[in-house]
Amino acid sequence: MAPLRRSLRSLLQSEDEEVQNPLTMSDQEILEKVYATHVPSDTKFDADSLFTIVNIILRGSTHIVDNVLEGNDVTLKFVDDKLPQATFTSPLYMLKEISSKMCCKIPGDEIAHKTTMTILNLLSDYSWEAKGILTLAAFALEYGEFWWLSQLQPNDELAKSVAMLKRVSALTKPAALREHFLDIYEVNNLIKAAMQVIEAVFELQKLTSYDTVDVPALAHAMDLIPVGVYWAIITVAACVTLIDCLTTDSEQRQELSYFGQKTRIVLAELRKLILICKQQIEELESYGRLVELLRTPTEIVELFKVLIFSKDGPQELFDGATKQMVDIDVLRMRHLFLFISTLEITEQEISILSSLYEFIKANNQYKIVWIPIVEEWNDQLREKFEILKTTMPWYVVEHFGSVAGYKYIREEWHFRKKPVVVVLNAQGKVLNTDAFHLIQVQGMKAFPFTASSGTRTETKVESSTNWVETVVCNIHPSIDLWIKERKYIFLFGGNDSQWTRRFTKYATDLKHEPILKKARISIELFYVDEDRSLLGRFWSGIESLFVPQSYKTVEAVPDEIQQMISHKNEGGWVLFIKGASLVLSGHGPTILKTVAEFERWRESMLKNGFEFAVKEYHQKVKTYHEMVMRGSRS
Numbered sequence: 001m002a003p004l005r006r007s008l009r010s011l012l013q014s015e016d017e018e019v020q021n022p023l024t025m026s027d028q029e030i031l032e033k034v035y036a037t038h039v040p041s042d043t044k045f046d047a048d049s050l051f052t053i054v055n056i057i058l059r060g061s062t063h064i065v066d067n068v069l070e071g072n073d074v075t076l077k078f079v080d081d082k083l084p085q086a087t088f089t090s091p092l093y094m095l096k097e098i099s100s101k102m103c104c105k106i107p108g109d110e111i112a113h114k115t116t117m118t119i120l121n122l123l124s125d126y127s128w129e130a131k132g133i134l135t136l137a138a139f140a141l142e143y144g145e146f147w148w149l150s151q152l153q154p155n156d157e158l159a160k161s162v163a164m165l166k167r168v169s170a171l172t173k174p175a176a177l178r179e180h181f182l183d184i185y186e187v188n189n190l191i192k193a194a195m196q197v198i199e200a201v202f203e204l205q206k207l208t209s210y211d212t213v214d215v216p217a218l219a220h221a222m223d224l225i226p227v228g229v230y231w232a233i234i235t236v237a238a239c240v241t242l243i244d245c246l247t248t249d250s251e252q253r254q255e256l257s258y259f260g261q262k263t264r265i266v267l268a269e270l271r272k273l274i275l276i277c278k279q280q281i282e283e284l285e286s287y288g289r290l291v292e293l294l295r296t297p298t299e300i301v302e303l304f305k306v307l308i309f310s311k312d313g314p315q316e317l318f319d320g321a322t323k324q325m326v327d328i329d330v331l332r333m334r335h336l337f338l339f340i341s342t343l344e345i346t347e348q349e350i351s352i353l354s355s356l357y358e359f360i361k362a363n364n365q366y367k368i369v370w371i372p373i374v375e376e377w378n379d380q381l382r383e384k385f386e387i388l389k390t391t392m393p394w395y396v397v398e399h400f401g402s403v404a405g406y407k408y409i410r411e412e413w414h415f416r417k418k419p420v421v422v423v424l425n426a427q428g429k430v431l432n433t434d435a436f437h438l439i440q441v442q443g444m445k446a447f448p449f450t451a452s453s454g455t456r457t458e459t460k461v462e463s464s465t466n467w468v469e470t471v472v473c474n475i476h477p478s479i480d481l482w483i484k485e486r487k488y489i490f491l492f493g494g495n496d497s498q499w500t501r502r503f504t505k506y507a508t509d510l511k512h513e514p515i516l517k518k519a520r521i522s523i524e525l526f527y528v529d530e531d532r533s534l535l536g537r538f539w540s541g542i543e544s545l546f547v548p549q550s551y552k553t554v555e556a557v558p559d560e561i562q563q564m565i566s567h568k569n570e571g572g573w574v575l576f577i578k579g580a581s582l583v584l585s586g587h588g589p590t591i592l593k594t595v596a597e598f599e600r601w602r603e604s605m606l607k608n609g610f611e612f613a614v615k616e617y618h619q620k621v622k623t624y625h626e627m628v629m630r631g632s633r634s
Helices: 002-015 027-036 047-070 092-102 109-122 128-151 157-165 174-179 181-207 217-247 257-295 300-308 347-360 379-389 403-411 436-446 464-472 477-484 497-511 514-518 532-545 556-566 588-596 598-608 610-633
Strands: 316-319 324-327 335-341 366-372 395-397 420-424 430-432 488-493 523-527 573-578 581-587
Touching: 027 217, 047 128, 047 181, 092 109, 092 128, 092 217, 109 128, 109 217, 128 157, 128 181, 128 217, 174 181, 181 217, 181 257, 217 257, 257 300, 257 403, 300 403, 335 347, 347 366, 347 436, 347 532, 366 379, 420 436, 436 464, 436 532, 464 477, 464 532, 464 573, 464 581, 477 488, 477 523, 488 497, 497 523, 497 588, 514 598, 556 581, 573 588, 581 588, 581 610, 588 598, 588 610, 598 610
Parallel strands: 335 366, 366 395, 488 523
Antiparallel strands: 316 324, 316 395, 335 420, 420 430, 488 573, 573 581
């Protein structure tokens, strides 16, 4: 018998030189081979009903085997099984066809692969889950009958006769059980695993109705499903071969250990993908609910739940005033200022919100909530968060678990790194997607910071007076007083201490020029860099105005603001104003030279006026400086 089997194996291998050992193939190679057999059509097939039947048969069969191997009495009771559709018709002919492809095969991994490819070709126009369940059904037809016969009463002559033909006793007699215990145990476990793989394929296939753009994990699922079906089928084929060897007393054996390892790996991957896909689908649906809630707002707490918290996570806030955790119901029917930032926030930025907190503290209708945006937490960031939250007397989100909310904040509210304050009313309607600059620049006079109070895209800057006033007012009492008195003011700063000393000297000299005093021209100096908090507010005010949509009438204003921003990190810069009107702005060298060389434009001042003279001379210095710079670059 053995020589005959070996010669037959050689014959089969010579017929198909391309047959490979599946144990050496990668998933990609398997996928390519399997896809080559897949020619789906409009074939109607009730795979769900067949799955139900096969599940009942294999659960019952494997349950019998488990009990037989353990020496226990067998009792079968599955009260939770769903019945197949009443219209279901068994594909018996196809099951017999598949069985014929699997039975009486020579042990060998290459032969198992060839058998699997033959079955896949036979089932080429069926869906992936149908291919898998049809193969399992063909196996269940034999496996179920075999172990069912082993349990029938000894006085049932018909059952005994069929059992003899099936050689049931070859595996069920005590001596046979002892001899083949490990083989039977391994086959039984592999069949359970193959069934679980196909069950996972069914579950994953049902999720593929979603678009891979919305559920990215499905792209991997599309490739893993065929691979999973392949390993389920080849595992069943290998088990059939081993059962044939056991029941025919063959000396050969089909090795199953690798199939067990691979099937378990594929099963784990499928289950992981199912979990990821479900999470992504839940996030997609949560995002849709969030968009709908914001489109048709009803109540702030319901919106807050979807925006901030995960489905099963804690829904509490840290109360900075009491240092206790509180239920989110404290926000019900309240107007909210959502302070959204990374952990890279400054004391000055927190102080800006502190002024708002003090302003609304007595008004219970308004609340501030800090939402920290952290992509990936670690111990260091958690420690930093704990320190930051102790500096805030308002509410703090400790468990931001909503991926949909995170996506919405970034995509719809355009949060990047700079802090924003989103204003919502008690119904959850968004009134302003970023009021931070209003709070920072205009203070409480812009309360409640709704769109009507002004936003980045709605603040109108119709003259140089408007934008200068917006930037410099309310940053220091002295400046406010000088503006009211219509004085000239040099606001200056920079990171070059030598330039700062020289400019301070020459600007002070200019301030005390007798000819200016005689003309009642009063000049004040304000070194912005001296106060870091003030410096931050100053530049934030400048940057908050640099939005093209904001400027409706004066085209020169955006250029001036852009020039100011370009000077921010230079050695020195100056903003020269009279009251709240811009006189000129520029970077260190040109304005320093202008101020230092007063004697050169004195006559022009006496003839044409102070402002005309200083601007005219500064323009000459600036033009000459630019010419020199171009020459040095060339």
